[in-house]
Amino acid sequence: MKTLLGRRTRLLAAATATAGLVLLAAGCSSSDSGGGKTTVKGVHLAKAGRLTTCTHLPYPPFQSEIDGKVQGFDVSLVDLVAKNLGVKQQILDTPFENFKTGAFLNSGQCDLAAAGMTITAERKKNVDFSDPYFEATQAVLVDKNSGIGSLADVKAKGKKLGAQAQTTGEDYVKGKGYDPISFESSDAVLNGLRTGQVQAVVIDYPVVQGWLKDKANAGKFKVVENIKTGEQYGFTVKKGNKALLAALNKALKDAKADGTYKKIYEKWIGPYNAAVASPAAS
Numbered sequence: 085m086k087t088l089l090g091r092r093t094r095l096l097a098a099a100t101a102t103a104g105l106v107l108l109a110a111g112c113s114s115s116d117s118g119g120g121k122t123t124v125k126g127v128h129l130a131k132a133g134r135l136t137t138c139t140h141l142p143y144p145p146f147q148s149e150i151d152g153k154v155q156g157f158d159v160s161l162v163d164l165v166a167k168n169l170g171v172k173q174q175i176l177d178t179p180f181e182n183f184k185t186g187a188f189l190n191s192g193q194c195d196l197a198a199a200g201m202t203i204t205a206e207r208k209k210n211v212d213f214s215d216p217y218f219e220a221t222q223a224v225l226v227d228k229n230s231g232i233g234s235l236a237d238v239k240a241k242g243k244k245l246g247a248q249a250q251t252t253g254e255d256y257v258k259g260k261g262y263d264p265i266s267f268e269s270s271d272a273v274l275n276g277l278r279t280g281q282v283q284a285v286v287i288d289y290p291v292v293q294g295w296l297k298d299k300a301n302a303g304k305f306k307v308v309e310n311i312k313t314g315e316q317y318g319f320t321v322k323k324g325n326k327a328l329l330a331a332l333n334k335a336l337k338d339a340k341a342d343g344t345y346k347k348i349y350e351k352w353i354g355p356y357n358a359a360v361a362s363p364a365a366s
Contacts (some may be wrong), residue, residue: 101325104180114126116267119356121192122352124169124170124171125168125169125170125331126327127195127327127328127331128171128325128327128328129169129171130194130195131136131174133171133172133173133239134171134172134173135146135166135169135171135173135195135196136173136174136175136176136193136194136195136196137159137162137167137173137174137175137176137178137194137196137197137198138175138176138178138182138183138188138189138193138196138197138198138199139154139175139177139197139198139199140177140178140179140180140269140352141157141177141269142159142269142270142271143153143200143269143270143291144156144270144291144294144352145154145157145290145291145294145352146158146159146199146200146290146291146352147159147175147198147199147200154175156352157218157290157348157349157352157353158198158199158200158319159168159173159175159198160348160351160352161194161198161217161253161319161336161339161345161348162319162343163239163314164335164351165331165335166336168331168334168335169331173258176188176193176194176252176294178194180199180248180249180250180251181231181250182197182321183197183201183207183211183364184197184206184207184250184267185210186210186272186320186322186323189211189320189321189322189325190322194319195321195328196221196319196320196332197211197319197320198289198319199319200218200220200288200291200317201217201309201318201319201320202220202252202315202316202317202318203237203316203317203318204252204317207320208240209324210323211320211321211323212320212321212322212323212324212329213255213318213319213338214318214320214329214332214333214336215318215319215332215333215336216250216317217317217318217319217336218290218316218317218318219314219315219316219317220288220289220290220309220313220315220316220317221288221289221290221310221311221312221315221361222252222253222256222307222311222313222315223285223286223287223288223289223291223292223304223307224238224284224285224286224287224307224308224310224311224313225277225284225285225286225287225295225305225307225312225350226277226284226285226305226308226309227277227280227283227284227294227304227305228305228306230283230284232283232284232308233285233308234308234346235257235260235286235308235309235311236307237308238261238262238283238284239261243282243283243284244265244267244271244278244282244283245257245262245263245264245265245282245283245284245285245286246264246265246267246277246281246282246284246285246286247264247265247266247269247273247285247286247287248266248267248268248269248270248272248273249266249287249288250278251287251288252285252315254266254286254312256311259285264279264280264282264286268320270291272288273285273287273299274290274295277305278304282327284308286311287322288315289310289317290305290353292307293353293354298364299317319332
């Protein structure tokens with residue numbers, strides 16, 4: 085499926101916000117509806133009173149809209165940074181390809197990006213990453229009636245493979261000689277599996293964990309392989325934004341030290357795994 089570059093960007097109130105969702109057309113200036121740029125505790129913010137986060141929805145359990153609010157693992161962690169700065173987090177939904185280029189960070193529309201994003205050398209050329217906060221593996225999820233028992237079976241049995249566009253999962257299987265059908269979002273990946281467009285998908289395992297919490301999904305699909313690729317997630321800021329980067333890293337360090345991270349992890353991911361939750365810096 086072709087990536088939908090024309091998808092309208094949306095400004096969404098995060099879980100901590102009391103207001104309803106605010107929808108804005110893409111291209112708003114950094115001073116619109118926010119009282120202008122401001123500095124809080126040495127951190128320059130795109131909009132006064134807000135820590136504006138770029139993301140790409142939906143990507144449960146890291147960020148998705150639940151009961152009219154954007155919630156998830158990443159959202160809860162960034163809320164800690166916003167709280168330390170004495171502001172509220174607000175979320176701008178943007179196409180995922182913008183995270184590779186840092187476009188919305190460079191334009192001043194967002195202060196940081198949080199999108200379950202893997203730290204890579206290529207992406208580091210355009211943005212600065214926080215310390216890693218999560219280690220991810222790729223999962224191969226299949227229809228139980230497909231006869232597929234591994235990633236290798238997909239090719240051997242002539243089955244169709246799906247992946248989310250612009251992700252490391254897609255890059256991984258392409259590097260192994262597969263030609264996956266690309267879907268614009270994680271929801272579209274799952275729908276492709278449900279409707280038989282593909283018989284197997286490769287995507288981050290925490291996303292699959294979230295899908296399999298639904299009894300209907302658990303009854304129809306199964307994980308046949310976990311691929312450890314050494315991927316670590318990080319938040320990103322504009323190149324050279326040392327003040328916000330320091331604020332992010334301090335919030336992560338403090339949360340891991342005082343048990344807050346563990347509570348957030350258990351709420352959104354599942355049973356706490358210290359090895360995954362506290363990866364060494366890449």
